[in-house]
Amino acid sequence: MRCFAVADTNQKRQESLSNNCGIYTKIERKPMRKLALNDEILLKIEKPARYIGNEVNSVMKDPEKVDIRFAMCFPDVYEIGMSHLGIQILYDMFNQREDVWCERVYSPWVDLDQIMRERKIPLFALESQDPVKQFDFLGITIQYEMCYTNILQVLELSQIPLFASERGETDPIVIGGGPCVYNPEPLADFFDLFYIGEGETVYGELLDAYKENRRHGGSRKDYLEKAAEIEGIYVPSFYDVTYREDGTIASFLPNNPHAKEKIRKQLVMDMTDTYYPEAPVVPFIKVTQDRVVLEIQRGCIRGCRFCQAGMIYRPTRERKLEILKKYAYQMLKNTGHEEISLSSLSSSDYSSLKELVIFLIEEFKGKGINISLPSLRIDAFSLDVMEKVQDVRKSSLTFAPEAGSQRMRNVINKGLTEEDILNGAGQAFEGGWNKVKLYFMLGLPTETEEDMKEIAVLSDKVARRYYEIPKEKRNGKCQITASSSFFIPKPFTPFQWAPMFTNEEYIARAAVVKHAFREQLNQKSLKYNWHDAEVTVLEGVFARGDRRTGAVLLEAYRLGCLYDSWTDFFDYGKWLKAFENEGISMEFYNLRNRSFDEILPWDFIDTGVTKQFLIKEWERALRAEVTPNCRQQCSGCGVLKWKGGVCIEGKN
Amino acid sequence: MKARIKFRKYGVLKFIGHLDVMRFFQKAMRRADIPIAFTGGYSPHMIMSFAQPLGVGITSDGEYLDIELTERISSERAVRQLNAVMVEGIDIISFVEIPDDKKSGGMTITAAADYRVFLLESAESLDVRLPVPETWRENITTFLGKTEVKVWKKTKKSGKEVDILPMVYEMRADEDSIYLLLAAGSEQNLKPELVMEAFLTDIEEQGSPLCYHRLDLRARRADGALVPLSDMGKEIKGGDAL
Numbered sequence: 083m084r085c086f087a088v089a090d091t092n093q094k095r096q097e098s099l100s101n102n103c104g105i106y107t108k109i110e111r112k113p114m115r116k117l118a119l120n121d122e123i124l125l126k127i128e129k130p131a132r133y134i135g136n137e138v139n140s141v142m143k144d145p146e147k148v149d150i151r152f153a154m155c156f157p158d159v160y161e162i163g164m165s166h167l168g169i170q171i172l173y174d175m176f177n178q179r180e181d182v183w184c185e186r187v188y189s190p191w192v193d194l195d196q197i198m199r200e201r202k203i204p205l206f207a208l209e210s211q212d213p214v215k216q217f218d219f220l221g222i223t224i225q226y227e228m229c230y231t232n233i234l235q236v237l238e239l240s241q242i243p244l245f246a247s248e249r250g251e252t253d254p255i256v257i258g259g260g261p262c263v264y265n266p267e268p269l270a271d272f273f274d275l276f277y278i279g280e281g282e283t284v285y286g287e288l289l290d291a292y293k294e295n296r297r298h299g300g301s302r303k304d305y306l307e308k309a310a311e312i313e314g315i316y317v318p319s320f321y322d323v324t325y326r327e328d329g330t331i332a333s334f335l336p337n338n339p340h341a342k343e344k345i346r347k348q349l350v351m352d353m354t355d356t357y358y359p360e361a362p363v364v365p366f367i368k369v370t371q372d373r374v375v376l377e378i379q380r381g382c383i384r385g386c387r388f389c390q391a392g393m394i395y396r397p398t399r400e401r402k403l404e405i406l407k408k409y410a411y412q413m414l415k416n417t418g419h420e421e422i423s424l425s426s427l428s429s430s431d432y433s434s435l436k437e438l439v440i441f442l443i444e445e446f447k448g449k450g451i452n453i454s455l456p457s458l459r460i461d462a463f464s465l466d467v468m469e470k471v472q473d474v475r476k477s478s479l480t481f482a483p484e485a486g487s488q489r490m491r492n493v494i495n496k497g498l499t500e501e502d503i504l505n506g507a508g509q510a511f512e513g514g515w516n517k518v519k520l521y522f523m524l525g526l527p528t529e530t531e532e533d534m535k536e537i538a539v540l541s542d543k544v545a546r547r548y549y550e551i552p553k554e555k556r557n558g559k560c561q562i563t564a565s566s567s568f569f570i571p572k573p574f575t576p577f578q579w580a581p582m583f584t585n586e587e588y589i590a591r592a593a594v595v596k597h598a599f600r601e602q603l604n605q606k607s608l609k610y611n612w613h614d615a616e617v618t619v620l621e622g623v624f625a626r627g628d629r630r631t632g633a634v635l636l637e638a639y640r641l642g643c644l645y646d647s648w649t650d651f652f653d654y655g656k657w658l659k660a661f662e663n664e665g666i667s668m669e670f671y672n673l674r675n676r677s678f679d680e681i682l683p684w685d686f687i688d689t690g691v692t693k694q695f696l697i698k699e700w701e702r703a704l705r706a707e708v709t710p711n712c713r714q715q716c717s718g719c720g721v722l723k724w725k726g727g728v729c730i731e732g733k734n
Numbered sequence: 735m736k737a738r739i740k741f742r743k744y745g746v747l748k749f750i751g752h753l754d755v756m757r758f759f760q761k762a763m764r765r766a767d768i769p770i771a772f773t774g775g776y777s778p779h780m781i782m783s784f785a786q787p788l789g790v791g792i793t794s795d796g797e798y799l800d801i802e803l804t805e806r807i808s809s810e811r812a813v814r815q816l817n818a819v820m821v822e823g824i825d826i827i828s829f830v831e832i833p834d835d836k837k838s839g840g841m842t843i844t845a846a847a848d849y850r851v852f853l854l855e856s857a858e859s860l861d862v863r864l865p866v867p868e869t870w871r872e873n874i875t876t877f878l879g880k881t882e883v884k885v886w887k888k889t890k891k892s893g894k895e896v897d898i899l900p901m902v903y904e905m906r907a908d909e910d911s912i913y914l915l916l917a918a919g920s921e922q923n924l925k926p927e928l929v930m931e932a933f934l935t936d937i938e939e940q941g942s943p944l945c946y947h948r949l950d951l952r953a954r955r956a957d958g959a960l961v962p963l964s965d966m967g968k969e970i971k972g973g974d975a976l
Binding site: 114115117120121122124125130131134135136137138364366367368414415416417418419420450452472473 | 745746747749750754757758760761762763764765772776777778779780790791819821822823856857858859860
């Protein structure tokens with residue numbers, strides 16, 4: 083454990099340990115932390131390690147010596163939450179400050195959830211084991227819509243009033259952040275404020291304002307007013323929304339003089355000099371991301387029209403190769419992890435990828451460190467690299483054509499041709515691979531039955547390419563696994579106006595594809611899976627929902643919905659009941675055609691990418707016109723005004 | 735060369751199971767720069783083996799793992815470097831060289847384990863303990879004097895009834911705890927829970943909650959004495975290459 087606080091030396095218990103061969107070592111032991119849960123509970127529940135803290139590199143401080151206690155929450159189970167890079171970055175950044183102690187909180191699993199409710203045990207932070215309700219802040223990162231009920235669980239178990247309007251002077255300030263806050267409106271009632279954008283920029287200001295306000299004896303409301311003046315901070319209670327008869331928004335206006343009309347998303351322009359955790363926390367139990375994660379860049383130059391990340395993280399900004407090398411060393415040394423992986427939206431577009439990958443292989447491969455490469459564009463270089471880092475016979479290659487027909491791929495601006503896919507697969511097959519995964523989307527705007535069937539046709543073409551290799555040279559049969567998810571329009575993308583379909587229609591479309599697979603020559607080498615349609619329509623509602631949908635969330639939670647992103651727990655029936663009970667129609671949010679002049683719930687956020695650009699892209703999509711990527715040609719999305727990243731590459 | 739590491743496990747680490755302790759040590763070896771050897775192949779593994787798994791909820795003063803080294807490192811330095819990267823709840827006690835042959839591995843030579851069993855006021859805390867009832871001293875003598883104590887022992891497939899008494903090398907009531915010295919290892923292995931269960935059934939005592947603390951793992955020396963596993967190795971003196 084890293085320990086920044088100065089421990090009271092009197093309390094330190096000195097103990098010498100001896101062994102039988104005359105080596106003495108002195109171990110200083112601090113008084114043990116008292117856990118929030120008793121031994122009986124911890125020995126009864128699944129994976130008690132989720133709740134005890136004490137991991138390598140977790141940060142302990144003396145609560146008496148800090149001004150601000152910050153609880154950072156990922157509203158899902160520990161193994162998922164601990165795998166999230168964003169929290170690791172903020173945890174490290176906050177704890178660099180002497181006056182702040184940032185601790186972690188995750189959703190208790192259902193077994194403990196029940197015990198905590200029965201015995202009224204308040205939710206606690208892992209490090210100090212103190213109740214979250216005693217903290218100054220509870221920050222919640224919101225990564226996907228299906229964790230919204232878990233947010234309510236965290237608040238309720240913490241014994242913090244669910245509604246921001248009901249919180250008092252002693253309750254923590256509840257902050258939301260992460261990609262879902264690009265439309266925070268379904269959660270507006272439950273949060274005191276939202277931080278829109280990348281966390282590195284104004285958190286310092288936000289914390290300083292808190293101390294300042296407390297020094298002057300200011301109230302909760304005084305603080306929220308100060309916070310509202312900070313760029314990127316949105317205080318939902320300072321805005322009034324009115325609706326037209328047809329249900330669309332009539333007005334969205336500040337009701338407090340401190341609140342800004344537009345909230346500008348925050349982003350780090352200088353990626354060289356920004357925080358990165360050199361000693362991330364190392365969990366005892368195996369978590370989803372049990373490895374060092376090296377974030378090589380933010381943003382993506384590609385401009386796929388369905389992709390929210392590709393729009394909201396503009397412009398693309400790269401980290402410097404030399405600094406990444408240094409981080410790789412440091413993080414592997416400080417964690418002891420046996421694997422390192424690269425993180426970005428499109429690693430192949432990182433300018434120094436070749437150098438970086440070669441460096442990692444040469445430096446670490448011989449030391450028993452696995453190098454895990456994210457989906458790279460398949461070419462001679464990436465195949466050569468993959469051969470070095472993984473067992474070809476066991477591994478599979480992944481392509482994400484996203485759509486089956488070229489027309490559809492042009493609509494979504496996925497700059498990948500059939501030729502690219504077949505050539506890539508061909509090279510891989512000749513290199514010994516025989517397993518390929520293909521990712522597709524169904525329910526895209528303008529999609530026809532022909533487009534759907536093309537998914538099967540393309541998959542079959544990949545298989546045919548395999549069987550072109552002479553029998554004696556190939557490695558048995560090939561396995562082509564195609565998966566499709568249903569497209570969900572997201573705010574701040576060119577598709578934000580697009581209607582979705584009903585649950586039944588999605589299933590019907592998947593059935594069309596399924597049948598088409600049966601007609602293919604190589605059907606025995608092909609497999610097709612599709613994503614759940616029920617979750618899709620719900621995600622759709624909350625991705626583009628307004629404030630009124632918050633009532634459905636609360637009702638669904640009351641009806642027992644929790645851990646909705648876990649198939650075992652997802653209960654569509656309860657969700658339908660919640661919509662019915664609240665008199666809110668899913669169709670209004672999912673099936674309607676939105677017009678360009680409609681006030682969208684998220685219009686108050688300025689992501690830098692202009693609405694005119696999104697409209698232009700939507701129109702090009704309908705004409706199946708491809709827009710060049712940022713390195714080929716600037717398409718004038720609007721972020722050039724910040725003069726950073728890819729926008730000024732080669733212009734310095 | 736091979737080395738044996740002895741460590742203690744206490745406090746919150748009692749909630750970390752055996753497999754996770756193994757993972758913890760794999761990462762700790764890298765953090766501490768211990769020159770540990772790997773197997774070959776696409777996914778190389780550290781050459782590391784634990785003498786005897788410890789159940790969740792049990793603390794210990796004598797846990798062991800054997801590792802293979804690629805180069806010499808002194809006992810003093812290895813212990814220091816390892817302790818610098820531990821967490822509250824695991825302390826490294828010693829690091830000694832052991833013979834290279836398979837027969838000397840911790841798993842092979844473990845012959846016995848000793849424990850302290852504490853009576854708890856309630857299952858809510860393993861730290862609030864009750865004194866051992868005075869009558870138990872006599873009860874234990876009676877228990878050990880029986881011709882046999884048959885207990886249903888789970889095996890991999892189903893289970894079988896075995897007489898556990900030959901595997902109880904020592905059992906006595908002290909003031910604050912019960913001391914147990916039991917057969918352990920690959921040939922014969924007896925869990926302390928089974929002994930206590932049988933004993934409590936015998937004296938018709940409704941199980942007051944108990945907790946277990948392992949004191950050490952022991953090997954049989956040529957002279958017949960049961961000595962800690964760490965005694966079967968020797969200190970690696972300084973002078974390792976930097």
